[in-house]
Amino acid sequence: MQSTKKIIGALLVCLGLWSTQVAAAPECVWPDDKTLEAILPVATDHGSHASGVVFAANRVLTAAHAVEGAEQYFVRVNGGFRSATLLLIDLANDLAVLSVNTHNIQPMPLAAASPSQSQMVWAVGFPKAQGKTTSSGVFQRNRAGALHTSAPIDSGQSGGGLLSCEQGSYQLLGMLRGYGAYLSGDRYVKLENHSVSVAAATIQRFIGTYQ
Numbered sequence: 001m002q003s004t005k006k007i008i009g010a011l012l013v014c015l016g017l018w019s020t021q022v023a024a025a026p027e028c029v030w031p032d033d034k035t036l037e038a039i040l041p042v043a044t045d046h047g048s049h050a051s052g053v054v055f056a057a058n059r060v061l062t063a064a065h066a067v068e069g070a071e072q073y074f075v076r077v078n079g080g081f082r083s084a085t086l087l088l089i090d091l092a093n094d095l096a097v098l099s100v101n102t103h104n105i106q107p108m109p110l111a112a113a114s115p116s117q118s119q120m121v122w123a124v125g126f127p128k129a130q131g132k133t134t135s136s137g138v139f140q141r142n143r144a145g146a147l148h149t150s151a152p153i154d155s156g157q158s159g160g161g162l163l164s165c166e167q168g169s170y171q172l173l174g175m176l177r178g179y180g181a182y183l184s185g186d187r188y189v190k191l192e193n194h195s196v197s198v199a200a201a202t203i204q205r206f207i208g209t210y211q
Contacts (some may be wrong), residue, residue, distance in 0.1 A: 006143070051125035053160065067096050092126075123135050138150050147174045148195075153178075
């Protein structure tokens, strides 16, 4: 009987440890500072300001419309703007890749899975050449490779990251391309809670042409 009690006690202790480990599993609450280091400001010699994402060592993804027509490109790394080289550009999909020394910034991995309806997303970039801004929303639909979400963005955030999360690990679900708008008379009015991004699958095909 005494040995039986010891065995039962040992099982209870093991079960208690197991349940603690499950409860401590990482959660997807909000991207942390280490994750957000991969999102950087981008600028050109013609006065354009945008955002970019470090997706590999010394490689920054950004929006083609933000760098098109420029002769010089700059990415702010470690507090200062550094000269960058344009490696690739795809105007049809609004994608471009810059080469610049990104030092020890951890690259943002591309999401392998397609987003699910109402999945939580985060839009990160530098609106109007100001400080880094993160907003949250949900995935709404995929229209021919364009991801529509309710995460609000502003001008200057093009080229930034649309992030998703799986068990506490953040990934690049898409690259921010622009916000939604509707025509009112002779001008466009911005939709407050709507953004459009280039899907990770399209990005992967694009960078694969260089790799």
